[in-house]
Amino acid sequence: MKDIEKKLLNNFQEKDKTLLKKRIMSSVERYKRKRKIKRLYWAAAIAVLIIVSGAVYKNAQRFDDSYVKLLETTKVGTIKEVQLVLSDDVLTVSKSDSIIVYNNSDNMVLIGNSKTAKNSAIVMNTVVVPYGRHTQLKLADGTHIWLNAGSKLVYPSSFSGDKRIVYLEGEAAFDVAHDKQHPFTVKAKNHEIEVLGTVFNVSCYSDEKAVTTALESGSVRINYESGNILNTKKSVTITPGTIASYNKDEKQVSTKEGNVSNYFLWRKGLIVFKNDDMEYILKRLSRYYNVPIEVRNKDRFQQTFSGYLDLKTNIEEVLNIISESSTFTYTKQENNIIIE
Template sequence: MENKKSTIYRAIRKVILHVQKRERSVSTAELEESWRRIEKQIYAAKKKKRHQRLLYVATYSSAAAILLCMFWLGKQFISHYHADDNSLADFALRMQADPLQEDILLLIPGEKNIEVSDTDANIIYSQNGIVVVNSDTVNQIQAQKKEPEFNQLITPKGKRTQLTLSDGTHLWVNSGTRVIYPTHFEKEHREIYVEGEVFLDVYRNEKAPFIVRTKDFQVQVLGTSFNVSAYSLEKTSSVVLVKGSVNIKNHNRQQVKLTPGQLVNIHSNQLDAPQNVDVEPYICWIKNILMYTDDPLDKVFRKLNLYYGKEFVLDPEVESMQVSGKLDLKDKLEDVLHTISYSAPIEYKEVGDKIYVRKK
């Protein structure tokens, strides 16, 4: 812009100097012609300036439009990704389970709820959309819908379930656990949501990684066996790897990769460093066994609360007692409590729907 001004000023100065030199001999006609040339140069400069201004405006407008388009597309992409990324979690928050529920409950969109009163259930989803519960065909689902619909399996305290998903992945679902999953998986995307505890034997598919989401973290695998414990009332969650490889990531994008025989604890949305462990005590629950080594009785009775659905009230001096042993969870609760009393100086008494445990 400064260059345009200086050009105009130079033209005016040139004419004025020319006039000054010929001041005494210049005619009125020559003077008018000189001023016309000045006006012509000024007009040309202004026209060029307007053209450049329009060019600048057009350029800036185009750039703004492109940026706006990119922003809109980016927003749409991010929103779409965000929706896909959190749809399971959003669904889980909306569809809270009834804590007083006693039967195993299978919820299939658009279908009648399926209740299983047995202690154990075996649910199988086949690739052609058939759902079988304890050897009974209960539903025929259209497997080729445009959008996958979420099913919900709720296993209350005192019950256990085995679940086979449509891709062949097998889950052992512990007591007090919710699992949310689609009727069928997309070709390159397999994802479920867990609240509670599950042991998974994931069908290997390198083109479609398998993701287990929880409230605080996610586990990504291709094909492997591992245990996820993420009860909402427990302060610490954990992942134990039996075979294969898993990658755990929290909301802060902190990541930990496990090798077989390793455990990682998650608390306050933070991932601890992996540690080598004997995996058997962490996965023996799928065989209806509870193993514990120098664990406080408070922890043992919290497990029994899940397995048997009974509420235990422990005296403070009993909670911190450390015990080691093995319990067969197929036994009656009375026999299990009798076994514990052999390794710890405790006595118990059932009053109403609660069992009170105190030191002898």
């Protein structure tokens, strides 16, 4: 009898063990399934986020690229007068008609004191300034812009939405109409400057190594593409009396305090250089006078120059001033300057 009871007890324990094992395995399988479902859920969520972010980035990039193409349509070296490109017309702005004014109430564009043109509402316009010229324009919001030689600006005929955005290649001085609800942004390649209302100068020529921003009043925030692996954007805010320089190769911004008024003197035909290399100076002179300058034996031409130049005189007089403190000579062949 005892043997039978012992056997039954053992059988019961085995069944109990088997049942317990099944329950444990079932719980483990359910736990694994839940973890797998969670992993799939988060993977799907991340994938959707990446797709949406990519779509937003591509749309923003496409938005920017469309206006970058406008900047590239007209070459500054192929024209002799300032050109205003409207939605359906191209107007020439002569020297006597150097100010372009937008009237927001009736979509009219006033060129100087005589010429007017009807502009379609909220379309992109372009001003192209050839070498040897500079011009002014007043946007529909009241912002005043001075454009230097060899510059192009793309902007809307009338601002809409929550931002005021313009696209610049070259150099311009801005006196931005204050509007706290609608920040004003100047965009260049890998670089943008955001303001509410202020006075500043931006130099972002494609053939120069840096984008320079000089702030006279107000406050600006500079957003730029950094040089890290993810190519993320960084920002720096500068105050009046500050000069910010964005190195295009290193993708970094450096700031310093200085006499920012010197950066606005080109509007009066004056330039101040401070320890600037001759390559930079000659590029500026070439744009301003619309005269090609060829430098021979550049390896020996590593000097810097500091001084004040009055560009209202002819280029020969300016080069004579520079050569007095340097070791070069030059010759003029037809419309070209050859630096020996």
